[in-house]
Amino acid sequence: MATLADVARRAGVSPATASRVINGSSKPVAEALRERVLKAVAELRYVPNAHAQLLARPQRSVVGVIVHDVSDPYFAEVTRGLQRVATERGRLVIICNSYRDPDRELEYVDLLRAQQVAAIVLAGSGYHDDGVNALLDERLTAYAATGGRVSVIGRHRHQGDAVLPANADGARLLGAELRRLGHRTVGVVSGPATLTTTSDRLAGLREGLAGPLPPQRIRYADFTRDGGAQATAELLDAVPGLTAVVALNDAMAVGALGVLRERGTRVPVEVSVVGFDDMPIAADVTPALTTVRLPLAALGARAMTLALDPAEDRDRVETLPAELVHRDSLGPAPA
Amino acid sequence: MATLADVARRAGVSPATASRVINGSSKPVAEALRERVLKAVAELRYVPNAHAQLLARPQRSVVGVIVHDVSDPYFAEVTRGLQRVATERGRLVIICNSYRDPDRELEYVDLLRAQQVAAIVLAGSGYHDDGVNALLDERLTAYAATGGRVSVIGRHRHQGDAVLPANADGARLLGAELRRLGHRTVGVVSGPATLTTTSDRLAGLREGLAGPLPPQRIRYADFTRDGGAQATAELLDAVPGLTAVVALNDAMAVGALGVLRERGTRVPVEVSVVGFDDMPIAADVTPALTTVRLPLAALGARAMTLALDPAEDRDRVETLPAELVHRDSLGPAPA
């Protein structure tokens, strides 16, 4: 691997001059030398060692992002927003998948700290586990204390900036609409109870329905298609007279639709199905999914903006609104 | 930000000893000192500077991966395979999205080189552009010359290891099946003509159909849902008597289905639709999509294995088979 010294030697200049040519310092370099350096760079296919550079010039230009799983469309969309802003500001992004494992999340915080990133953006639901939260909070505080910026998407925190989707609001809208359409026996296909997103949505839904939601009408499973399918099957078997299935995200709703199709139940004539998040698939399944749209890319963009913003007022909390998207999978409750 | 020297000072030892405690060198350290160091680390929330570490100990443990777009389910799946193997082998992965921009691909190769990564995995279709290919090849060769490993997924190269999906084979299977079912007027909703994946699939399809495929029955668009929708609309308007639409990936097929539904055309009774890749959505749209399954995760896993494998025989090329998945969107041609 060619080094700066190699380049300098080949161009017949000092490493200092070579460095100045290569990353355009404020100091001027005579045209003749500049060309010789550039020529040497090309010939040696020189690429500066990023680690040496970052060590010498503690200019923190990269931002770390921790998400549950980028390949999940929810986070893909959030990440898109994050990336857009980062690119605009000339920042590189390192993405880490925690796969919903709080321990891995902690590890990644340290890893990013070790990488000297300028900011850490933590996206995705938090956990109902005070031990984990305390640990995470402590790590992030330590990071913030050394000048790092922290910004969080979709979880409640006491330190650092936060951007929240209106989970409860959206669910309330959904619940109210179900109620308006006469649904009284509603089943919920829920994500893991350990996630705050789950409980927020559940709470909002309860409020919107303005009626009882007994525990046996809630089934907890993974926030995936298959989790949704299984929970729906259980629900259909356990709850007689069910007129609507609320899935707490669209992937689960797709699973619900699959089970209902298998069983020959007509949607929405016999049973209505609603989702959450408004993923791209939502419009392409049959029937097209009625769901709650969250401004995911905007969430990401905003969080990155806050993280990069040198503003002095920390601990800002912003909520971005949810919106009900009417499609075909929700109809009036059958008489 | 606390440094190793801070820790050493606080623990009353030399930086050397602190270092040895922190990353368990082979050299033994007395229990008393070890504890003092660990205590100092905890109190200062010390995290070693990764850049300094990598500079001091040029142990290359991270692998760079360049994909078109991780949030695309195709690459999400490939990446899953890559990650699995990398994790098994204790390697970290840096993922870069080229967003199908050859220039950005080049930049990322340099960036990864600057990061001193142990290997670069390049995933996703190559381009029909000799200029770009030459440039890329040259960059990769330079990297390989300094001991870097290169491994490539789904593109033809002359240097480095390569793992290929059987694009042509799969398309041939599809074409033959269409022919068997009596389809004679087949339209193709194709990805960008600049990609080699597109031309491979097109060539295979042509072979399988064993009949003419005039240019006006092929529409090129982006490999996205909307691209597929638009191309399908054009095709329906331009080609009378169309009995089947072949979309060159599943996202486009979903778009095709959407357009046909809007127009009230029954699938597969009036027009059949087939896709490619067998993405998770494929089974959940209505009618469920007949498509060609590619072993994407296996492709990723294999590429990572080759990249990490210190085997001496370079330039290995492996092809992983494709498989026709029969679902509901393909039926016999109407009489």
Next chain:
DNA sequence: GCCGATCAGGCAAGGGCTTTCCCGGCGGTG
């Protein structure tokens, strides 16, 4: 009781780059 072997710990040399500081040479001014 002495010597050599063994062991724990520290010193210091890098690793590749940036940047401050300094120096020599030039042009301009009095």
Next chain:
DNA sequence: CACCGCCGGGAAAGCCCTTGCCTGATCGGC
């Protein structure tokens, strides 16, 4: 013509960590 200031270039100090080598101490063996 002498002096000053400016400008382009180089020497060298540091950024933070690892590790080979050396030292001082301890211990066992004779």
